[in-house]
Amino acid sequence: MNKFVLENLHVKYSDGVEALKGVSLEIPAKSITVLFGPAGGGKSTLLRTLNRLNDLSDVTEVSGRVAMFNSDSSATDLLNPRLDVIALRRRVAMVFARPIVLPMTIRENLTYGLTLAGERSTIRLHEAVERSLQQAALWDEVKDRLDEPAISLSGGQQQRLCLARSLALDPEVILLDEPTSGLDPISTTKVEASLQEIKMNYTVILVPHSIQQAARTADQAAFILQGQLIEQADGKELFLNPRDKRTQDYIEGRFG
Amino acid sequence: MASTTKTNSARRNSIQTIGFSGLTLLAILTVLPILFIVVYIFVKGISAISVEFLTGFPSNGMRSGGIWPAILGTVLLTFGTAICAVPIGIAAAIYLSEYAPDNRWTRLIRISIVNLAGIPSVVYGLFGLGIFVLSLQMGTSILAASLTLGIMTLPVVISTSEEALRAVPQSFRVVSRSLGGTQWQAIRRIVLPQSVSGILTGVILGLERAAGETAPILFTGAAFYLPTLPSSALDETMALPYHLYVISTQVPGMPSDIQFGTALVLLVLVLGLNLLATIIRSRARRRRMW
Amino acid sequence: MEVFITSAIKVAGYSAILFVLAIFVFLLTEGLPAIREVSLSVLLSQRWYPIEGYYGILPLLFGTLLVTIGAALIAVPVGVGTAIYIAEVSPRWAREILKPLVEIMAGVPSVVLGFIGIIVLASTLRQVLSLPTGLTAFAGSLLLGAISIPTIVSVAEDALDAVPRSYRDAALALGATRWQTIWKVTLPAARSGVITAVMLGIGRAIGETMTVMMVTGNAPVMPTGLSSLFEPARTMTATIAAEMGEVATDSTHYHVLFLIGIILFLISLSVNLTASAVLLRQRKRTERILS
Numbered sequence: 001m002n003k004f005v006l007e008n009l010h011v012k013y014s015d016g017v018e019a020l021k022g023v024s025l026e027i028p029a030k031s032i033t034v035l036f037g038p039a040g041g042g043k044s045t046l047l048r049t050l051n052r053l054n055d056l057s058d059v060t061e062v063s064g065r066v067a068m069f070n071s072d073s074s075a076t077d078l079l080n081p082r083l084d085v086i087a088l089r090r091r092v093a094m095v096f097a098r099p100i101v102l103p104m105t106i107r108e109n110l111t112y113g114l115t116l117a118g119e120r121s122t123i124r125l126h127e128a129v130e131r132s133l134q135q136a137a138l139w140d141e142v143k144d145r146l147d148e149p150a151i152s153l154s155g156g157q158q159q160r161l162c163l164a165r166s167l168a169l170d171p172e173v174i175l176l177d178e179p180t181s182g183l184d185p186i187s188t189t190k191v192e193a194s195l196q197e198i199k200m201n202y203t204v205i206l207v208p209h210s211i212q213q214a215a216r217t218a219d220q221a222a223f224i225l226q227g228q229l230i231e232q233a234d235g236k237e238l239f240l241n242p243r244d245k246r247t248q249d250y251i252e253g254r255f256g
Numbered sequence: 257m258a259s260t261t262k263t264n265s266a267r268r269n270s271i272q273t274i275g276f277s278g279l280t281l282l283a284i285l286t287v288l289p290i291l292f293i294v295v296y297i298f299v300k301g302i303s304a305i306s307v308e309f310l311t312g313f314p315s316n317g318m319r320s321g322g323i324w325p326a327i328l329g330t331v332l333l334t335f336g337t338a339i340c341a342v343p344i345g346i347a348a349a350i351y352l353s354e355y356a357p358d359n360r361w362t363r364l365i366r367i368s369i370v371n372l373a374g375i376p377s378v379v380y381g382l383f384g385l386g387i388f389v390l391s392l393q394m395g396t397s398i399l400a401a402s403l404t405l406g407i408m409t410l411p412v413v414i415s416t417s418e419e420a421l422r423a424v425p426q427s428f429r430v431v432s433r434s435l436g437g438t439q440w441q442a443i444r445r446i447v448l449p450q451s452v453s454g455i456l457t458g459v460i461l462g463l464e465r466a467a468g469e470t471a472p473i474l475f476t477g478a479a480f481y482l483p484t485l486p487s488s489a490l491d492e493t494m495a496l497p498y499h500l501y502v503i504s505t506q507v508p509g510m511p512s513d514i515q516f517g518t519a520l521v522l523l524v525l526v527l528g529l530n531l532l533a534t535i536i537r538s539r540a541r542r543r544r545m546w
Numbered sequence: 547m548e549v550f551i552t553s554a555i556k557v558a559g560y561s562a563i564l565f566v567l568a569i570f571v572f573l574l575t576e577g578l579p580a581i582r583e584v585s586l587s588v589l590l591s592q593r594w595y596p597i598e599g600y601y602g603i604l605p606l607l608f609g610t611l612l613v614t615i616g617a618a619l620i621a622v623p624v625g626v627g628t629a630i631y632i633a634e635v636s637p638r639w640a641r642e643i644l645k646p647l648v649e650i651m652a653g654v655p656s657v658v659l660g661f662i663g664i665i666v667l668a669s670t671l672r673q674v675l676s677l678p679t680g681l682t683a684f685a686g687s688l689l690l691g692a693i694s695i696p697t698i699v700s701v702a703e704d705a706l707d708a709v710p711r712s713y714r715d716a717a718l719a720l721g722a723t724r725w726q727t728i729w730k731v732t733l734p735a736a737r738s739g740v741i742t743a744v745m746l747g748i749g750r751a752i753g754e755t756m757t758v759m760m761v762t763g764n765a766p767v768m769p770t771g772l773s774s775l776f777e778p779a780r781t782m783t784a785t786i787a788a789e790m791g792e793v794a795t796d797s798t799h800y801h802v803l804f805l806i807g808i809i810l811f812l813i814s815l816s817v818n819l820t821a822s823a824v825l826l827r828q829r830k831r832t833e834r835i836l837s
Contacts, residue, residue: 290647367822370822390795
């Protein structure tokens with residue numbers, strides 16, 4: 001079952017750069033889809049289309065079709081200019097490349113999104129804190145220091161806190177844009193392990209920070225080069241037997 | 257050949273030594289007067305300071321007694337200025353830092369702010385006299401003077417507050433939006449709390465200037481001498497800077513300790529605000545969570 | 547709710563334009579009648595004696611010019627030199643002392659400077675230079691210099707600080723001394739910022755009121771040259787401050803004082819417009835270089 005279907009998606013920035021040049025892609029629900037390729041190829045732009053965060057940057061032209069399927073299998077048109085983007089972002093959460101913890105306590109970071117949505121119940125807020133920390137494999141490390149400033153955590157813990165913060169909203173989709181690029185190998189392993197848990201209940205779309213990570217985590221993989229989708233396949237298949245010469249060259253490290 | 261290079265470089269070094277000494281001298285020239293003024297006023301004025309001086313009314317044609325009405329007046333005017341300038345100033349700073357598109361109109365706003373900051377204070381006095389005192393019939397009053405000082409202080413409040421707001425990392429705003437927040441929620445819950453001490457610093461620096469100004473209140477609210485304290489915002493008031501002007505130019509036979517005492521109180525008030533701003537700024541830097 | 551807040555913020559954002567316009571329009575409505583009531587030949591005469599209907603503003607204009615030139619001669623070298631010292635030469639500890647002191651200097655109320663001017667400066671000048679009175683244009687220039695120095699120092703120092711470290715390193719690597727680097731590389735690179743600093747400093751001096759009113763002796767006489775520095779003078783700002791309190795509303799005198807206000811407004815407008823244009827051009831160039 002697909003969560004997203006993209007057809008012929010074009011995205012252009014105000015400086016004339018066309019970041020995406022007609023991408024068509026199907027993203028299945030409740031699995032990890034990896035978008036990989038050299039830097040500047042449009043992967044982040046694609047992610048930010050799915051939660052309309054591109055609205056905040058100077059994107060001037062978007063065309064094509066992007067549909068998100070709801071639990072009742074109806075579809076939402078994500079390019080609809082009148083779409084309620086606030087509601088969308090609660091359903092499609094995002095983790096950024098650097099751990100951006102908000103300048104408040106660990107607990108407040110986790111409840112921030114829910115209180116924005118008007119949640120007042122301390123019981124429900126605390127449930128969300130514990131559940132999301134468990135999911136991000138951080139609960140044991142921070143359960144006794146929830147009211148300390150989030151900045152006091154180590155870099156790896158901070159990034160898992162950011163993951164937990166997204167999960168606290170109980171979204172349907174988690175977008176991760178090179179979430180481990182600044183982390184040490186141990187933290188990276190922890191994040192990857194929790195992604196394997198999370199995908200049981202959420203649709204995960206990951207821009208990996210290395211081909212190795214792509215190969216390790218992907219259920220589905222899509223190779224994106226200069227704004228175009230080169231090929232998409234079942235994860236292991238794409239890395240073992242790439243059909244396109246460019247994919248093969250990239251995987252073997254001949255460029256990028 | 258080698259020896260020419262050597263003398264050449266020796267010459268260059270001595271030029272540099274002379275040049276640097278000259279620059280040092282200029283820097284000393286900059287700070288000596290201020291050191292002199294502060295110390296001189298302190299030494300000559302401290303003997304005049306007493307409880308009666310700070311809490312009493314002027315008597316004997318201001319040649320004896322205290323300066324309480326002037327102190328109170330300056331405090332009232334400073335509060336009035338804050339009430340007029342702070343809400344508009346912070347709102348304008350939020351507009352410029354968070355909402356304003358990069359276009360012609362925004363540039364016009366910025367140019368206006370720069371010009372507002374450059375208008376001579378006595379011209380603000382003229383404006384205040386014409387519009388608040390006469391046209392809007394407030395009379396010479398605390399209200400008219402506060403509004404005049406408020407407009408004069410506005411550019412300081414706007415530019416320092418905008419700087420404080422911009423110092424909050426852009427990524428916090430993006431994260432807040434990505435968690436399903438509106439633009440205002442990001443401002444209200446993250447940007448403003450994180451910049452509050454910077455904004456406060458700017459506001460205090462603006463008020464510091466307003467507290468020491470004389471020209472804008474000359475014809476809008478400052479009184480030469482009043483036997484009673486003001487009872488409403490529509491009354492005139494005495495004010496420290498104007499009082500110092502009066503007793504150092506308009507009253508013959510003025511005892512110098514009262515003059516220096518008044519100057520000292522004004523200086524302490526103004527520099528106290530400056531110190532307060534510095535303390536808030538440095539404490540905020542140390543406690544910053546990013 | 548959010549719509550309401552956002553619109554209130556937007557209105558406040560545009561308020562600065564509104565205030566500048568309001569001030570200018572208001573000065574015009576109150577000041578322009580003076581041109582109808584007083585003939586141009588009188589306005590441009592050399593005699594200011596309003597009680598008898600002499601409204602010659604030239605002595606005031608030149609009084610301001612004289613005092614300001616004197617202030618600039620003092621403040622520009624001292625201010626720019628201090629900025630260079632702080633930004634390029636001084637050891638860290640000296641900077642930590644100098645910067646707050648300059649800030650304090652900017653905060654000292656002008657009436658306090660005027661007071662010191664009367665008590666200390668004027669009598670010293672009278673004795674040292676054996677003048678009939680110490681309350682002269684020169685006393686005004688000295689104090690206005692002190693008032694504009696903090697502006698010049700802080701703006702110029704920002705400009706010098708903004709010159710990329712790599713420029714200096716490159717010059718030093720080529721064997722230039724630090725002194726040569728300052729003059730041949732850093733100062734030229736910060737040129738427009740330093741010019742802006744000087745302009746803003748002079749702008750402050752032109753607009754300053756209380757200090758000059760207290761120490762220049764307030765005689766509206768036409769200066770004849772730089773030697774007039776050592777005679778009493780009177781500026782436009784001091785004239786407004788000294789006389790506005792005693793004129794009848796809507797009288798000719800009242801209108802002429804507003805006319806002087808218009809002149810001051812236009813001077814500050816042109817100083818600040820030029821300064822921000824210089825800064826804007828500089829910023830564009832820096833952006834081009836850095837991008």
